[in-house]
Amino acid sequence: MAKFAKKKDGDLPAVSTASLPDIVFMLLFFFMTVTVMKDSSIMVENILPNATEIKKLEKKDRVIYIFAGKPTKEYESVYGTETRIQLNDKFASVNEVGSYILAERAKKPQELQNVLTTALKVDKQANMGLISDIKQELRKVNALKVNYTTFEGDAFNNIQ
Amino acid sequence: MSTRKKAPEVNAGSMADIAFLLLIFFLVTTTLETDAGLDRLLPPLDTLTIVDIKERNLLRVSLNDLNQLLVEDDVVDIKELRQLTVDFLDNGGALPSSNLYCDYCQGAKDATSSDNPHKAVISLTHKRETSYGAYIAVQNELVGAYNVLRNREGKRLYGQTYVEMEALYFDEKTTLVEKEKLKNKIKAVQDLFPQKIAEAELSNSPKE
Numbered sequence: 001m002a003k004f005a006k007k008k009d010g011d012l013p014a015v016s017t018a019s020l021p022d023i024v025f026m027l028l029f030f031f032m033t034v035t036v037m038k039d040s041s042i043m044v045e046n047i048l049p050n051a052t053e054i055k056k057l058e059k060k061d062r063v064i065y066i067f068a069g070k071p072t073k074e075y076e077s078v079y080g081t082e083t084r085i086q087l088n089d090k091f092a093s094v095n096e097v098g099s100y101i102l103a104e105r106a107k108k109p110q111e112l113q114n115v116l117t118t119a120l121k122v123d124k125q126a127n128m129g130l131i132s133d134i135k136q137e138l139r140k141v142n143a144l145k146v147n148y149t150t151f152e153g154d155a156f157n158n159i160q
Numbered sequence: 161m162s163t164r165k166k167a168p169e170v171n172a173g174s175m176a177d178i179a180f181l182l183l184i185f186f187l188v189t190t191t192l193e194t195d196a197g198l199d200r201l202l203p204p205l206d207t208l209t210i211v212d213i214k215e216r217n218l219l220r221v222s223l224n225d226l227n228q229l230l231v232e233d234d235v236v237d238i239k240e241l242r243q244l245t246v247d248f249l250d251n252g253g254a255l256p257s258s259n260l261y262c263d264y265c266q267g268a269k270d271a272t273s274s275d276n277p278h279k280a281v282i283s284l285t286h287k288r289e290t291s292y293g294a295y296i297a298v299q300n301e302l303v304g305a306y307n308v309l310r311n312r313e314g315k316r317l318y319g320q321t322y323v324e325m326e327a328l329y330f331d332e333k334t335t336l337v338e339k340e341k342l343k344n345k346i347k348a349v350q351d352l353f354p355q356k357i358a359e360a361e362l363s364n365s366p367k368e
């Protein structure tokens with residue numbers, strides 16, 4: 001009858017954690033491949049509008065970003081609550097847009113300088129006056145390709 | 161008894177911790193890609209061409225400072241804009257005898273609306289106080305209207321919608337030979353319904 005030895009009671013077998021590193025590495029590689037480095041912290045409220053007929057911005061190195069929106073809470077006391085433009089890491093006025101674009105363009109390699117796109121990341125609450133001023137500035141420096149960056153979604157939600 | 165000892169096993173228990181550290185680093189320093197949007201081409205600054213456009217070939221779309229949409233001076237719901245634009249572009253009002261006749265248009269052939277898609281221009285105006293969200297919604301609907309028509313023509317001519325062809329063109333897996341073919345097809349469809357959206361500088365509220 002000793003064939004079936006009685007199990008020792010009490011100690012449960014420990015759950016093997018040997019595959020834990022593998023799982024974590026899997027997650028790590030997922031994030032490494034689908035995300036990109038943040039290049040500037042956004043100092044303005046930036047809830048992009050929705051649109052359906054969108055196209056992907058293809059190559060990252062051919063894009064110049066312009067942010068606009070109301071300053072976030074922490075900057076509100078200094079910069080007020082009016083819609084402002086953010087270029088790189090600082091607030092800027094409309095007439096700085098042109099020189100910013102030219103400076104950014106000069107940084108890019110020669111062969112890309114004619115195919116640059118300006119991505120406008122603008123909060124949906126912003127007013128169009130500022131946007132048309134930006135567009136006017138862009139036309140002055142001949143940066144004619146623009147992309148109104150949006151989220152994918154129902155465009156009718158933009159108007160409440 | 162063997163003299164050789166077994167090599168001691170390296171403790172891999174902290175590997176998970178190291179991987180977690182890396183994972184958290186990437187989580188905080190990176191963002192998910194959200195970059196997609198509406199592509200537009202601004203007109204060059206030195207184009208001061210005053211073109212004579214007949215009233216019937218012009219669709220006036222405007223947004224006022226209360227984000228209300230006006231098409232030809234009537235308040236219109238944004239949901240109707242796409243169909244209105246499609247009807248306008250696809251009208252093909254020119255007579256079969258004239259050289260402007262549009263043989264692929266399927267619209268109402270209304271004599272008071274556009275002659276042909278090449279002549280049809282959409283004029284988009286807005287006020288300074290118009291919100292950006294509303295402006296994007298309108299832009300989206302206008303692009304949508306063009307896509308509806310281009311999809312139809314793409315399907316008719318090549319059995320493939322315009323949007324599909326474009327997606328295929330930008331796909332990295334597409335070979336160069338196919339790309340060249342696609343490029344011609346896309347161009348042909350674009351030529352049938354060229355995008356003509358004119359944006360005025362800015363309509364300021366009249367100065368006192």
